[in-house]
Structure formats: structure tokens, C-alpha cells
Amino acid sequence: xxxxxxxxxxxxxxxxxxxxxxxxxxxxxxxxxxxxxxxxxxxxxxxxxxxxxxxxxxxxxxxxxxxxxxxxxxxxxxxxxxxxxxxxxxxxxxxxxxxxxxxxxxxxxxxxxxxxxxxxxxxxxxxxxxxxxxxxxxxxxxxxxxxxxxxxxxxxxxxxxxxxxxxxxxxxxxxxxxxxxxx
Numbered sequence: 186x187x188x189x190x191x192x193x194x195x196x197x198x199x200x201x202x203x204x205x206x207x208x209x210x211x212x213x214x215x216x217x218x219x220x221x222x223x224x225x226x227x228x229x230x231x232x233x234x235x236x237x238x239x240x241x242x243x244x245x246x247x248x249x250x251x252x253x254x255x256x257x258x259x260x261x262x263x264x265x266x267x268x269x270x271x272x273x274x275x276x277x278x279x280x281x282x283x284x285x286x287x288x289x290x291x292x293x294x295x296x297x298x299x300x301x302x303x304x305x306x307x308x309x310x311x312x313x314x315x316x317x318x319x320x321x322x323x324x325x326x327x328x329x330x331x332x333x334x335x336x337x338x339x340x341x342x343x344x345x346x347x348x349x350x351x352x353x354x355x356x357x358x359x360x361x362x363x364x365x366x367x368x
Contacts, residue, residue, distance in 0.1 A: 186301055186302060186303035187236055187300055187301055187302050187303065188234065188235050188236070188302065188303055188306050188307050189235060189236040189237070189238050189270075189296065189300065189302050189307040189308075190227075190230050190235045190236070190237055190238070190307065190308045190309075190310060190354070191238050191239070191240050191293060191296070191307065191308065191309040191310065191316075191320075191325065192223075192227075192237065192238070192239050192240070192269075192310050192311070193239070193240070193241065193309075193310065193311035193312065193313060193316050194210075194239050194241035194263065194272070195208055195210045195211075195241065196208060196311065196312035196313065196330075196332065196334070197220065197223060197310060197311060197312060197330065197347065198219070198220055198223055198239065198263050198267060199211060199217050199218055199219055199220055199263070200218040200219075200220050202216075206333065208334065210243070210245070211259060212245060212250065212251050212255065213255050213258075213259070214255065214258050214259050214262060217259055217262060217263075219263075219266055220347070222346065222347045222348055223267060223347055224266070224267065225348070225351075226347060226348060226349075226350040226351040227267050227268070227350075228268070229351035230350070230351055230354065231268055233351075233354075233355075235354075236270045236271070236300055236302070237267065237268065237269045237270050238269070238270055238271045238272070238273065238296050238300070239260075239263065239269055239271070239272040239273065240273050240275075240287065240292040240293065240296070240309075240316070240319070241272065241273070241274050241275070242274075242275045242277075242286055242287050242315075243256060243274050243275065243276055244275075244276065244277060244278045244279070244286075246274075246276035247276050247277050247278045247281065248278055256274070260272045260274075270300075271296065271299070271300070273285075273292045273295055273296055274292075275287065275291070275292060287315040287316055287318070287319045288314070288315040288316075288318035288319050288322075289319060289322065290319045290320075290322040290323040292319070293309070293319055293320070293322075293323040293325065294323065297323075304323050304324045304325050305324050305325075306358075307325045307326070308320075308325060308326045308327075308328055308354055308357075309323075309325045309326070309327050309328070310328045310329075310330070310347075310350060311327075311328075311329055311330070312329060312330045312331075312332035312334055312335065313329075313332070313334040313335070313336070314329075314334065314335055314336025314337075314338045314340070315336075316329075317329055317335075317336075317338060317339055317340040317341075318338055318339060320341075321339045326341045326342070326357060327339070327340045327341045327342070328340075328341065328342045328343075328344060328350065328353060328354075329342070329343045329344070330343075330344050330345075330346065330347050330350075331343050331344065331345050331346075342357075
């Protein structure tokens with residue numbers, strides 16, 4: 186079975202705008218500001234054999250203020266820049282109560298089926314509590330990058346910056362390493 190690093194799109198791969206303490210995702214390619222800090226750690230993880238898969242909630246599709254064409258264009262840009270293997274999107278609004286919308290784990294299970302993954306040895310990387318909760322439900326290790334959206338729920342690790350990511354995953358994978366939660 187394969188191992189994956191699942192990535193949240195907004196806040197990890199691109200830098201969203203913030204308005205009234207809310208992240209505002211880009212709606213067009215012109216709005217995308219790539220997070221250059223993600224390039225090197227993701228390159229290292231890819232070289233180590235991990236699949237790089239984005240899992241993202243994009244309710245703008247169902248709410249009608251984002252076009253599928255623009256979303257696909259943004260995702261193509263991200264795939265090229267970060268050498269991503271896949272991007273899985275939940276297009277639903279919270280009111281739809283779908284199983285793929287994070288903090289539920291549906292997108293992780295979809296990726297597992299599609300890519301034949303070992304979730305117990307895979308990682309979810311985000312700056313939001315919803316992804317840590319989805320990781321917990323799926324049996325993945327959650328790694329949050331410190332932000333105002335970390336929340337107070339379950340998480341396995343919090344990093345001060347994304348530049349620490351590859352080293353942290355190598356540390357966790359070291360045989361015989363005693364892994365403890367870090368706050």
C-alpha cells in the first residue's frame with residue numbers, strides 16, 4: 186500500500202486573504218498567491234515516495250459564486266507548481282451534510298480507494314482544525330501549521346512553520362521513535 190501526505194489547499198499551498206477573522210479562498214487564478222514556503226518540504230516528501238494529495242472544501246461551487254472552470258484552472262496551476270498527484274474537492278455547502286465535507290473524512294476515504302493508501306501511516310497537513318478532525322476519523326496523523334484556525338480539538342502535532350514539515354514526518358517515521366503529541 187502507498188503512503189500519502191494530504192494537504193489543505195487554502196492556507197498551505199496558497200495564501201488566502203483574511204477578512205473578519207475568516208480565510209477568503211481565491212475565486213480565480215488571478216487571486217491565487219502561491220505559498221513558496223511549501224515548495225521545498227513537498228519536494229522532499231515527494232522524493233521520499235509520498236503521494237501528495239490535496240483535500241479541499243470549496244462550497245463556492247454549490248453556492249454559485251465560483252465556476253468549475255476557474256476552480257479547475259487554479260487546481261491545474263497548483264498541480265504543476267507543487268507536483269501534486271491529485272486534488273479532491275468537496276463542492277458542498279455545510280447545509281448539504283455530505284460525507285466528503287471536512288471535518289468528515291469522506292475525501293480521505295475516497296483517496297484511499299482511488300490510490301490504495303495506508304491511512305494509518307499517512308499524514309494530513311493543514312492550518313485548520315477541520316482537517317485534524319478528518320485525520321483523526323480516518324486514522325491518519327494530523328500535522329497543523331500554527332494559525333488562528335487551529336482550534337482546540339484533536340491534533341497530533343503543531344509546527345511553527347511549514348518549513349519543518351519534512352523533518353517532522355521523517356522523525357515520526359523513524360523506527361523505534363517514541364512519538365508524543367506536541368502542543
